Amino acid sequence: MWTCPSCDAVALFQNEKPWPVDWRCMSCGRAVEHRCGVPCLAPELIGSRSGFDPGFFQDLLRIEAANFWFLNRGRLILRLLDEHFPASRSLLEIGCGTGSVLGAIQEHRPELCLIGSELHPEGIAIAGRRLGHGVTLLQFDARAIPAREEFDVVGAFDVIEHIPEDEMVLRAMRTCLRPGGGAIVTVPQHPWLWSPFDDAAHHCRQYGRGELEGKLRAAGFDVLRSTSYNALLLPLMLASRWFKKLPLGVSRRDTALSEFDIARWLNRTLSLTLTAETWMTTLGVNWPLGGSRFVVARRSPDRS
Numbered sequence: 001m002w003t004c005p006s007c008d009a010v011a012l013f014q015n016e017k018p019w020p021v022d023w024r025c026m027s028c029g030r031a032v033e034h035r036c037g038v039p040c041l042a043p044e045l046i047g048s049r050s051g052f053d054p055g056f057f058q059d060l061l062r063i064e065a066a067n068f069w070f071l072n073r074g075r076l077i078l079r080l081l082d083e084h085f086p087a088s089r090s091l092l093e094i095g096c097g098t099g100s101v102l103g104a105i106q107e108h109r110p111e112l113c114l115i116g117s118e119l120h121p122e123g124i125a126i127a128g129r130r131l132g133h134g135v136t137l138l139q140f141d142a143r144a145i146p147a148r149e150e151f152d153v154v155g156a157f158d159v160i161e162h163i164p165e166d167e168m169v170l171r172a173m174r175t176c177l178r179p180g181g182g183a184i185v186t187v188p189q190h191p192w193l194w195s196p197f198d199d200a201a202h203h204c205r206q207y208g209r210g211e212l213e214g215k216l217r218a219a220g221f222d223v224l225r226s227t228s229y230n231a232l233l234l235p236l237m238l239a240s241r242w243f244k245k246l247p248l249g250v251s252r253r254d255t256a257l258s259e260f261d262i263a264r265w266l267n268r269t270l271s272l273t274l275t276a277e278t279w280m281t282t283l284g285v286n287w288p289l290g291g292s293r294f295v296v297a298r299r300s301p302d303r304s
Contacts, residue, residue, distance in 0.1 A: 005041040005146045006030040018115075018136060038124050041140035045119055052095075052162050052202055054122040059257050061098045061126055067260045068271035069230065072278045074104045076229065076294065077157065077184060079282045081105070084224055084296050085182055088152035089113060092176065094142045094169070095159035099127030102135055115151070117142065143168040147176040154183045158292070161187050161203050170219035174299055182298040183221065187212055189228065189293040195241035197259045212295050221297035228290025232277045233270060237291050 002011040002018050009027035013020060019032045019039035033040045040046065064070040081088070089112065096102050096116035106114060114135040118124045124137050131137070140146060142156075143165050154173045160166040173183055188198070189207045198206065213223050230237065240259070262270075281287070281294075 001148055001150060003146045003148055004028060004030055005032075005140065005144065011146070019138065035121055035139075036125060036128075038121065038128070039138050040121070041138060041146055042119070042144075043139070045141055046121060046139070048119070052120065054120040056257060057098055057120070057122045057126055059261075061100075063257055063260050064098065064100045066267065067262075068267050068274050069260060070100065072271065072274040073157070073186065073229065073292075074101055075275075076278050076281060077101060077155070077186075078104060078108050079278075080184055080225065080294065080296055081109070081153065083282075084184075084298075085153050088181075090151045091115070091153040091155065092117065092145075092147075092151045094145075094154065094156045094173070095119070095162075096127055096137070097123045099123075099130045099135070099137075101155070101157055102127065103130055106131060106134060117145075143172060145172040145176045149178045150176050152178055152181045154181070155185075156183070157186045158188065160185065161205055161207070162201075164204050166204070167215055167219060170215055170221070174220040177299045179299065179301070182224070182296065183216070185212065185216070185295050185297070186229065187293050188291065190289070190291075193238065193241055193291065197241070200258075207293055212293055216295060216297045220300045222300050223295060223297050225294070225296040226286065227281055227294050228287035229281070229292040229294050230274065230277075231287035231290035232273050234290055236270075 003009065004011050004025040004027060007025060007028040009025060011025065013023065021034055024031050033043045091105065091112050092115045093102055094117050096118050099116060102114055102116050105112065116127055116135055116137045117140050118127065119139065121139060124139060128137055142163065154177060160169050163169055187207045188203065191206045191208055194206050213226055216223060
């Protein structure tokens with residue numbers, strides 16, 4: 001069920017479409033602001049650049065359409081979704097950005113009811129044009145998801161590393177899941193991989209060994225699968241990032257996305273390696289090291 005973002009009372013909608021223009025909380029009288037047709041449940045956070053610079057969205061839209069890292073990450077997300085949550089009926093993506101992952105899920109699993117959330121209206125506008133009316137888009141604070149036992153699956157794909165209170169987000173994810181529901185979470189890992197790219201991306205952390213799994217368990221999840229991603233290319237990634245730490249490697253043009261903006265021939269070459277790794281991961285290989293960490297978890301049963 002959806003809940004009022006102010007008082008946490010049950011929010012009822014006449015046509016089941018969440019947060020219509022004329023909605024008002026029957027308990028506290030809260031109304032929801034709409035911008036460009038999108039319900040904004042946390043309008044006070046619009047314009048904040050503490051977690052992500054919305055100026056990156058146009059570049060992200062261009063890069064993720066063909067980049068080896070984004071394309072293979074999307075394929076692995078779809079395979080883990082099918083493997084662990086084949087009977088799911090609804091999915092919420094936190095921090096959906098330009099809607100690339102939601103678009104892939106929409107095409108692959110058209111039966112799913114899809115909800116995308118994003119803090120920044122700039123991302124929501126791009127995602128709305130990309131996804132059409134088949135996906136509901138909302139603006140809200142991931143630390144206080146306004147729902148209880150509403151979804152079968154929640155995804156957070158390279159999002160919570162931007163948020164200082166990542167444990168609050170994980171607890172909110174657990175609350176909005178139905179009993180038996182689950183989560184797929186991806187994050188950058190290994191603090192020794194920190195580089196100027198992480199500073200430009202407004203990352204708060206790189207996750208250490210077992211850190212994400214421990215935080216998920218503390219939030220009320222059982223871990224079903226944990227593996228690294230971008231493992232075979234880790235030596236190349238490590239060399240690139242260590243070079244950036246040298247005085248000669250620092251460039252004023254470095255941005256959060258410049259690491260992905262590479263020549264086509266190199267992109268094709270790296271894609272072959274990462275495609276092979278993704279295939280092996282779906283066969284059950286768990287990689288101990290890699291640029292990212294994929295964790296699949298299920299909501300733990302309530303304890304009386």
